[in-house]
Amino acid sequence: MDLRVNQLTKISAKHLNVFYGQKQALFDVSLDINQNEVTALIGPSGCGKSTFIRCINRMNDVIDICKIDGEIAIDGKNIYDPNVDIVSLRERVGMVFQKPNPFPKSIYENVAYGPKIHGIAQNKDELDSIVENSLKKAALWNEVKDRLQEPGTGLSGGQQQRLCIARAISVNPEVILMDEPCSALDPIATAKIEELIDELKQTFTIVIVTHSMSQAVRVSQKTGFFHLGKLIEVGTTEKIFKNPTNNMTQDYITGRFG
């Protein structure tokens, strides 16, 4: 069934256990994510899928009580190695959040911020072209090119989310993590973002957390199903949705629980 066996593995999680204080949020999760593919993570609320993707760019480090055990390797290198610089990791692994969170600054500043702090652009012209390219890749350029100096918070919800995607890709990452990027958007904006995700997978490896089964089917090639902190089943999207091996997966995708 799996036609993409020759795909390169980009991210590989091995025996990942995550604790929030006394509470264990992830139990022994091992999952491989292929390069230039969209991997969807589905499961009921609180099942640990967001926790999992926040481990990939070490966003959980911000939380004091969070303890992580196990290993996540990107290109074969463990990102939890003490020598890994967290800032350069996040430069390689971008993230888009559930709620659009543009900085309360101009549209231009929002996209230019990442390249500025990483010194990617040598001069103003280069920065301008990075901003333009990122906005074009995020399919937002035509809508905002005449008002780059207006505040990013003044855009509509869908535009804001695409602005956040533009911001994420402005530093030219390898992986983009998306934590329910469409949950705050209407169907039209959602369709645009999904189209965009399909486009972006040419360049980036994408991991998307979603509550919408149909979205997972539409955008992803591989799907993982989480339940109560455990990875129940993982496989090609086709297999998971047409022919799941686990009863729980079957029940969840047919809407019997969750």
Next chain:
Amino acid sequence: MTKEQRLKKRYAAETRFKRYGIISICAALLFVGLLIFKVLSEGSSAFVKTSIQLELNFDHKLLNISEKPTKEEIADIDFYDFTLQHILKVYPTSNREEEKQLIKLFTSDFEFEVKNYFLSNVSILDKIITLNITASSDLDQLHKGNYQRNIPEERRKISNFQLAIYDQLIKNKKITKIFNNYFLTKGDSRNPEIAGIGGAMLGSFFSILVCLIISFPIALLAAVYLEEFAPKNKFTDFIEININNLAAVPSIVFGLLGLGILLNVFELPRSTSLVGGITLALMTLPRIIIPCRASLKAVPPSIREAALAVGASKVQSVIHHVVPLAMPGTLSGTIIGLAQALGETAPLLLIGMVAFVVQVPGNPLDPSASLPIQVYLWSESAERGFVEKTSATIMVLLGFLIIMNSVAVYARQKFEKKWI
């Protein structure tokens, strides 16, 4: 109880509650109104002063100098005698006692008023000029209607002879009310007519400046560290509780601290606005840290995550995003903290700013008073002339407080970013 009765009761309760609220607000407004009315009615007259028109003949012979005087000659002029000759012509006197009483209607500083006028207009030599000479405080109060004329002479500050002069002057329209330029520019004085709050205002200004320079950066950094970087443990909690406690410590305790440490250990100069400012800074620090932390906390975590996710370090996310977004709240908290410090009296009493300072301070190392201290000093004075000055000083102080608080409110509303 039927449904209608319950409904009626609920409506009645709501109306009653609304009325209680309105009554409370009216009571509060009434007290504020009383305060403002009292201060305004007593204090506004201090902004004008009574002056007496005095004809002065700047004849070089009277001034005892040559026709083309040299600088030395001008510097040696005895303006006291010169002015006195003219004052005595205002009203005929028959003996030394009457002369004295006549002279006492003028400010004790009259020679300086004439001298200053002459030195800045030397060309008036050999001309006759009419000058407005500040009246003494007693005449001023009489003219403003604060002294009763119909009580026995021995209980009056103004003698019958002086009243006669006054009536004569009024008849000749020699008495005018002019803007009191001394009040806002001069230092303190024993004579109410030449006492001013210029020194106190500058002293307050220097104190608040020192207080701002010390407390704002320390408070901001402390708040940023506690809110963004400090590990959440018992020790941090302990610090937090202590900051909250310090904000509630009576201000006089900080005065004792300033006295014990700044004056006695570090031997900084007593009565200066430098020491006052440092003491006020100690007191203001916790009061600024608390609103700073609150405004940092109000920045949504999504902004921090957004910055971290594009690869900003913790410090970059705080300096580039969190602190600028918290700035409106931080600034308004600081201004309100400073406004409290401006009105603070007790700690300054202990570090010696209660001294009688005539000189207007030129820098924070000069001895000086401050506005609330000036109110305190003058309110203890028995002289009638200081009563209106006390109220006028309160007006100035309240004016500054209102301005500062309005700026704080304006800054918060104007610069606060709205996020979705």
